Amino acid sequence: MERPDRPLAPDQSLVPMRPFDKVDVDRPSSARIYDYFLGGAHNFEVDREAAVALQQAHPAIGLGMRANRSYLRRAVSFLTSAGIDQFLDLGSGIPTVGNVHEIAQRTNPDAHVVYVDLEPIAVTHGNTILAGNDRAVAIHADLRRPAEVLDHPDTKAMLDLERPIALIVAGVLQYVSDADDPAGVIAGYTDRLVPGSYLAMSHPSQDDLTHERKAGTSTVGTVYDRTATPFTYRTRSRFEALFTGLDLVEPGVVHMWSWHADADGEHNELDGRLTGFAGVARLP
Numbered sequence: 001m002e003r004p005d006r007p008l009a010p011d012q013s014l015v016p017m018r019p020f021d022k023v024d025v026d027r028p029s030s031a032r033i034y035d036y037f038l039g040g041a042h043n044f045e046v047d048r049e050a051a052v053a054l055q056q057a058h059p060a061i062g063l064g065m066r067a068n069r070s071y072l073r074r075a076v077s078f079l080t081s082a083g084i085d086q087f088l089d090l091g092s093g094i095p096t097v098g099n100v101h102e103i104a105q106r107t108n109p110d111a112h113v114v115y116v117d118l119e120p121i122a123v124t125h126g127n128t129i130l131a132g133n134d135r136a137v138a139i140h141a142d143l144r145r146p147a148e149v150l151d152h153p154d155t156k157a158m159l160d161l162e163r164p165i166a167l168i169v170a171g172v173l174q175y176v177s178d179a180d181d182p183a184g185v186i187a188g189y190t191d192r193l194v195p196g197s198y199l200a201m202s203h204p205s206q207d208d209l210t211h212e213r214k215a216g217t218s219t220v221g222t223v224y225d226r227t228a229t230p231f232t233y234r235t236r237s238r239f240e241a242l243f244t245g246l247d248l249v250e251p252g253v254v255h256m257w258s259w260h261a262d263a264d265g266e267h268n269e270l271d272g273r274l275t276g277f278a279g280v281a282r283l284p
């Protein structure tokens with residue numbers, strides 16, 4: 001594995017779960033697997049076992065997850081510089097270092113952020129670290145139901161949809177199957193956003209992988225089938241189509257580690273070992 005083992009139990013700082021937020025510890029969770037690969041402590045044995053299986057199927061998978069997280073950081077910095085001060089982060093994950101509110105509020109302390117996730121630990125831990133921050137909140141909702149997210153009382157209290165917002169969909173649409181119509185889901189949000197809003201998205205892909213590597217990554221989906229959020233790779237062209245009708249910011253849809261790459265440069269080595277794409281677009 002690329003990272004040391006972590007304690008079995010999640011962080012003791014977690015506040016008690018409310019009954020409807022029951023954590024499923026009998027099967028792995030995509031949020032907790034991601035947390036494990038990023039070096040977090042909010043994962044269980046069942047998640048770490050899944051992470052080992054993923055690592056065996058696809059040795060670069062942890063690097064890919066960190067490349068995704070790094071794209072998210074650069075995209076939020078870009079959006080904050082572009083004057084955006086409201087963020088709706090779908091599938092936000094378990095908070096680790098460098099969350100959207102930390103990056104945005106460092107530049108603009110008045111930036112407002114709503115985090116959305118299906119995994120109870122992500123929401124509970126999110127609201128624990130956000131205690132005392134009245135400009136950010138985490139809500140427990142399914143991003144596939146845009147109206148429920150946008151009309152949630154906490155979303156309405158935190159975001160003004162009459163002003164531009166940034167919709168962040170980083171490393172999450174792979175958990176929305178074709179049957180759930182990812183384009184329709186995205187439109188469910190963008191149709192309600194005002195011009196000047198932005199959409200920032202990233203997505204894993206098998207494009208450009210060698211035949212051998214592609215064969216390995218095909219079992220990634222089998223591991224995620226054990227979670228509540230099965231996994232779908234998409235090609236660059238299918239991912240790019242999700243930006244149809246929007247104005248892509250330069251350089252368009254590119255490998256996620258090269259989108260507005262900065263000095264950290266830690267992910268250049270990914271070329272050829274893994275692909276995943278990212279872009280940022282403005283609503284005309």
Ligand SMILES: C[S@@+](CC[C@H](N)C(=O)[O-])C[C@H]1O[C@@H](n2cnc3c(N)ncnc32)[C@H](O)[C@@H]1O
Nearest residue numbers: 031034091092093117118119142143170171175
């Ligand atoms: C790989 S993590 C990405 C975290 C973060 N967006 C990032 O880029 O660092 C994917 C997250 O999406 C969440 N997720 C998956 N399907 C979801 C759904 N239908 N509704 C809300 N959250 C979902 C998972 O629980 C997980 O926390």
